[in-house]
Amino acid sequence: MERQILHIDVNNAFLSWTAVEMLKAGETLDIRTIPAIIGGDETRRAGIVLAKSMLAKKYGIKTGETIYSAKKKCPNLKVYRGCEYRVYREYSNKLYNMLLEYTDKIERFSIDECFLDMTEYLAGSTLLDKAKEISKRVKEEFGFTVNIGVAHNKLLAKMASDFEKPDKIHTLFENEIENKMWTLPISELFMIGRKTVPKLNQMGIKTIGDLAKADKKDIIKKFGKHGSLIWEYANRN
Numbered sequence: 385m386e387r388q389i390l391h392i393d394v395n396n397a398f399l400s401w402t403a404v405e406m407l408k409a410g411e412t413l414d415i416r417t418i419p420a421i422i423g424g425d426e427t428r429r430a431g432i433v434l435a436k437s438m439l440a441k442k443y444g445i446k447t448g449e450t451i452y453s454a455k456k457k458c459p460n461l462k463v464y465r466g467c468e469y470r471v472y473r474e475y476s477n478k479l480y481n482m483l484l485e486y487t488d489k490i491e492r493f494s495i496d497e498c499f500l501d502m503t504e505y506l507a508g509s510t511l512l513d514k515a516k517e518i519s520k521r522v523k524e525e526f527g528f529t530v531n532i533g534v535a536h537n538k539l540l541a542k543m544a545s546d547f548e549k550p551d552k553i554h555t556l557f558e559n560e561i562e563n564k565m566w567t568l569p570i571s572e573l574f575m576i577g578r579k580t581v582p583k584l585n586q587m588g589i590k591t592i593g594d595l596a597k598a599d600k601k602d603i604i605k606k607f608g609k610h611g612s613l614i615w616e617y618a619n620r621n
């Protein structure tokens with residue numbers, strides 16, 4: 385039997401959880417609706433962007449860049465300090481405990497990402513219906529949103545949850561791979577580092593599909609073990 389996998393990924397987790405926490409404390413502005421970031425101490429030059437709102441992202445602001453550089457891209461950017469890590473841990477645990485109601489086969493991939501193996505827990509329902517239910521409940525009960533990837537293995541579920549954001553559910557089934565996955569630029573593949581992209585491009589490999597169809601031996605010759613891994617990923621193994 386095919387495995388039934390969901391990948392749940394909280395949208396802009398640290399910023400969203402901070403927003404919910406601020407609203408709970410009586411703040412009326414929802415910082416998810418403005419260009420905003422969570423950053424370290426703004427007075428220090430070393431302050432960096434830890435998380436960003438969707439609007440901040442539209443200005444080209446990236447996680448990990450300095451606040452100084454982010455402000456140059458968006459002069460009216462609002463910078464928030466964020467909460468203690470303990471608070472984020474609590475949000476993560478709340479989500480995890482809800483997901484436990486759906487399956488006991490959960491892999492916590494990071495503080496804001498989980499894989500759910502639903503193979504034995506569909507009980508007459510479809511995988512997509514379960515995804516819709518989870519998405520709705522998280523939003524209603526916790527006040528933040530998730531992206532959910534729906535697929536028959538973990539890699540494809542993770543790829544799918546990374547498609548259009550926020551608050552979206554995407555399937556990536558076998559018959560959708562050519563259209564939804566192979567058309568993507570190679571940089572979108574899981575485990576492809578920034579340095580690997582230009583090397584692949586030089587070999588004429590621009591999309592995930594190009595890599596999938598390339599000769600595995602050539603890729604291994606160039607990238608060794610890692611080459612074998614990314615070729616397997618492109619071929620959804």
Ligand SMILES: [Mg+2]
Pocket residue numbers: 393394395396397496
């Ligand atoms: Mg996330």
